[in-house]
Amino acid sequence: MKFYDSKGLPNPDRVRIALAEKGALDQVEIVQVNLWKGEHRTVEFKIKNPSVTIPLFELDNGIAISETTAITEFIDHHFEGIPLTGIGAQERAMVHMMQRRGEQKIVDAIGAYFHHATPGFGAEIEINQNREWGELHKLKTLEGMAYFDQVLTTQPYVAGENFSMADITVFTGLNFSEAYPKVMVPADCKALQAWRKRISERPSCDFVKETNIQTL
Ligand SMILES: N[C@@H](CCC(=O)N[C@@H](CS)C(=O)NCC(=O)O)C(=O)O
Structure with missing residues (x-):
């Protein structure tokens, strides 16, 4: 699994904290994307996320999940640990x-x-x-x-x-x-x-x- 991150920005930081709460940070490959350099505006990235935003979560089967809430839902249900989206x-x-x-x-x-x-x-x-x-x-x-x-x-x-x-x-x-x-x-x-x-x-x-x- 890959997590396209941009440390210090609120939406990718939401994913980082969710992963850490689940003790799962070491279970994903983290790819840093520098938005100031427009690294999210490449053709390859747009194919993965037409909204052209970070964070993006890429599963091993190639499925790409964007939208931080959707990614958090995935993390909450995929990994063990405290519930993050309620019971x-x-x-x-x-x-x-x-x-x-x-x-x-x-x-x-x-x-x-x-x-x-x-x-x-x-x-x-x-x-x-x-x-x-x-x-x-x-x-x-x-x-x-x-x-x-x-x-x-x-x-x-x-x-x-x-x-x-x-x-x-x-x-x-x-x-x-x-x-x-x-x-x-x-x-x-x-x-x-x-x-x-x-x-x-x-x-x-x-x-x-x-x-x-x-x-x-
Ligand atoms: N609705 C999206 C918003 C994501 C978003 O706006 N991310 C910012 C970083 S916090 C971004 O990638 N901005 C890129 C840009 O404005 O070009 C989500 O929940 O993931």
Whole structure:
């Protein structure tokens, strides 16, 4: 199995953490792809993933799985270990609902700010920038942080009582937000800060401390 990764970016980091939670990092071949150099825009890669995004998971039988949530579902069901996508109808629904909110309110929002209001992946890749749209999404990211702060005042994890892929999504989104576009989690988001510290202490998240985002 191959995992096409780009360390320090939120969606591939979601896969890395999911694999680490399952103790399965050593069971995949990791291929680093430098998005700043446009290494995902080759004809060969587009055939594997027409969406031209990382992460991508390639099975030994040649099947290519893109979309981080789909890859996480595969990892959760293929490898032993703690459940990441919930158990039972209600919990699975809550995990999917909250992880989607994590994508919309944090990962995708900070992504839009990064692509439109910062140099993003560089002039050759960011050819359709709209600064106003980007700035709007910086505000959306901050609203998302306030939303998850409120959620975490009443429950220990993003989707409820148990750690899940919803936590992974929000965690990686916040890390990226602070590391590169420098949109910081506000100090008054105390529940979110405390939750983030707890999640960062999980062994699966250790790599975040030494990650330097690849750039040109
Ligand atoms: N919906 C996709 C989004 C993946 C995505 O946007 N990945 C970013 C890195 S975090 C990417 O590959 N961007 C490439 C580009 O913008 O050219 C998923 O869930 O995997």
